[in-house]
Amino acid sequence: MVKRVSLWDAGCPVARALDVIGDWWSLLIIRDAFDGVRRFNEFQSGLGIAKGMLATRLRDLTERGILETAPASDGSAYKEYVLTEKGRGLFLVIVALRQWGEDHLYGPDEPRSSLIAAETGAPVARLELHAGDGRVLTWDDTEVIKINPI
Amino acid sequence: MVKRVSLWDAGCPVARALDVIGDWWSLLIIRDAFDGVRRFNEFQSGLGIAKGMLATRLRDLTERGILETAPASDGSAYKEYVLTEKGRGLFLVIVALRQWGEDHLYGPDEPRSSLIAAETGAPVARLELHAGDGRVLTWDDTEVIKINPI
């Protein structure tokens, strides 16, 4: 059997994160969940995903504690999928992807959605990485230390 | 022909970003590139990826302007793959994934790699999303406005 590769045990949090949400659909489902999508059909029609795929992904994400099911908020007998605390923790991953996409994948005139602060309606600030003392760090100001090499 | 779905034209920068780097291997390759990996064999042995897959991914990432090839820095006749400016822009995506993985996918005693400021050796600060006026925003302080609905 050809097994899909997993780097869960590589000792790298990035690899482990991608093991959980690194496939094509998961982050799109999570993005929609942040935008308030909750019902199976909403995800399906919004993403154009095959129903079988969606059922599998929703089950996986639920098993992995990123989504949980809840009774429908409109009082019907159906259930809804909502982000758990763990799932909501992925917000900055989505934001980082969004800012990178805005920077590098759109022409100046291309229409696109935008993330704003709900209270003021103003665009959010760019993400920045800071050192403990507050200085802004770029990629080559940092290094990864391997606590458990290979 | 069953075509792999693309959401490039959905008007969402997140979808477009995932269209470019949303597959299983791309972000792992990029993560390794941030860690200084440059040569085909280094990627291959470090990730355990099949050579055919790696060749395809490196070609795609190069075509998409995330990696570029350069003469080997050791003077040999081989080439190296290095991140472009656009590729380096993905740094915060990797950092966000890393912090989420550290928070939610590791037990307190599990060994893992860690991101530090090179100059001081101290761990980097957590990423935060700020409003234009500096306040920290959580996911439900924000909303996405659709400039081009559908």
Added chain:
DNA sequence: GCAAGTGGTCTCGATATGAAACCAGATTGG
């Protein structure tokens, strides 16, 4: 009660993946 909507499952053909064989050019050892 009946049609439509919801939330799936099942099946099928197309595609992508992983492993391994193979190969040409570059490098190294002797």
Added chain:
DNA sequence: CCAATCTGGTTTCATATCGAGACCACTTGC
């Protein structure tokens, strides 16, 4: 300078996964 080995791939093949759509049970609306 010749052979062995290393590097950076390509090709092939079996299998796994994906996408589309048929199908189905239960719920809701009328």
